[in-house]
Amino acid sequence: xxxxxxxxxxxxxxxxxxxNTALAKEHGWLTLTSLQWLPAEPSxxxxxxxxxxxxxxxxxxxxxxxxxxxxVETGEPVEGTLTASLxxxxxxxxxxxxxEDGRRVVVELAVRGxxxxxxxxxxxxxxxxxxxxxxxxxxxxxLAVLARFERYPEPVDVPIGTAxxxxxxxxxxxxxxxxxxxxxxxxxRLQAEEGKLGALTVTFHDKTNGETTDDWRKVETGRPxxxxxxxxxFNRAINYPSAFTPYGTCAMPVRNNSLDVEIEAGEKAxxxxxxx
Numbered sequence: 001x002x003x004x005x006x007x008x009x010x011x012x013x014x015x016x017x018x019x020n021t022a023l024a025k026e027h028g029w030l031t032l033t034s035l036q037w038l039p040a041e042p043s044x045x046x047x048x049x050x051x052x053x054x055x056x057x058x059x060x061x062x063x064x065x066x067x068x069x070x071x072v073e074t075g076e077p078v079e080g081t082l083t084a085s086l087x088x089x090x091x092x093x094x095x096x097x098x099x100e101d102g103r104r105v106v107v108e109l110a111v112r113g114x115x116x117x118x119x120x121x122x123x124x125x126x127x128x129x130x131x132x133x134x135x136x137x138x139x140x141x142x143l144a145v146l147a148r149f150e151r152y153p154e155p156v157d158v159p160i161g162t163a164x165x166x167x168x169x170x171x172x173x174x175x176x177x178x179x180x181x182x183x184x185x186x187x188x189r190l191q192a193e194e195g196k197l198g199a200l201t202v203t204f205h206d207k208t209n210g211e212t213t214d215d216w217r218k219v220e221t222g223r224p225x226x227x228x229x230x231x232x233x234f235n236r237a238i239n240y241p242s243a244f245t246p247y248g249t250c251a252m253p254v255r256n257n258s259l260d261v262e263i264e265a266g267e268k269a270x271x272x273x274x275x276x
Contacts, residue, residue, distance in 0.1 A: 005141055012139050012235055019238065020133045027093070027106045030128035031121040035164070035247035038116040047120050048107055049097060050078075054116040058085040059109050061095065069095045070102055086111045099123070112249045113167040119247055127244065134239065135268040137212075143265040144233035147179035149192070149200065149224040158191070163242035164249045171254045177202060177221075179232055181261060190257050198223035200230065203240075203251060205258040214243040214269050216253050237266025244270055 023030060034047050038059055042051040049067035053060045062081045063069045069078040072093045084092060091110040098104035108119040122128075151174060158171045174194035180187055192200040203218040219237040224230040242248030 008141055008144070009139050015236060016133075016136065020131075023134065023244070024128070024131055026123055027121040028128075029241040029244050029248070030131055031106075031123055031125045032119055032241075032245040032247040033105075033122045033125055034118075034120045035249075036118055037166075038118065045118065047105075047122075048118065052118065056116075058083045059116045059118075063095075068097045068102060070097070072096050072103075072106060084109055086116075088112070088114050093121075094118075112164070115166075134270055136266060137235075137264045137268065139235050140265045141235075142182045143235055143263070144231055145179050145181060147177040147221075147230055147232040149175055149177055149228045149230055151175035151228075155194075158254045160254055161252045162249045163240070163252070167249045169249075169251045171203070171251060173254065174200070177230070177232055181259075184261060188259060190259075191254050192221075200224070202232070203253040203257060204237075204263075205253055206261060206263040207259070208262045208264060212264070212268050214239050214267075216240070217266060219266065234263050234265040237263065239267045239270060243267075 038054040042053045050063035063078045065079045094109040096103040096106045106121045156173045160169045162169045173191040176189045190202045200221045217237045221230045240250035242250040
């Protein structure tokens, strides 16, 4: 007979399997090989064919047929000049090239910090081809704690840093999750962002950062119950994409989202320099 503890563990193992499967997606976060800001004048960039530029309002790509670029969405060859416009924080998988099928590398167009950039996503990146899953701590049922969500009257935009020192971010704090941890005699409060369906995301520091875990992590919850309670399960703490690549622009925690204890649950640090 399955016990509640076994059922929790089984659900967590399914979560871990889904998480690793999602990370191993072709042209996902494990395949990033560069982040390059677009110049004002048409210029060649590293790792990509063609000439690239921006006037601040749109990105411009000029390529010849011999460059072998195709549009990701349609597969049509790129010959001549293309433009694309994005809002801040938007991304577009724009063009592809290389490999037998012409899609080994996908070039992502992005706007970060109101600046246009491209990121190359190479399906032969060793970080991707040698991926065997993210290391984790063992499952700890006591670190799935009951929290109370205290909503602010209105969301508050808090300026934050990101994994890229050239990019500033904003954390839209919808309220605070209030909870206690086993063996600790004081209460914790962490600011949370709210998704479209009411789920909450908490980005946090703890005492394991820089030792056994990345510099920060995040954990998502379900939608709070009518009484405001929600399960905050630190076993489901995961790394941001910047833990897997130096080319991420992931949001840091707000200043007060730091726990004065070691949260030895969830994902550990990932070695982005694979063996071999």
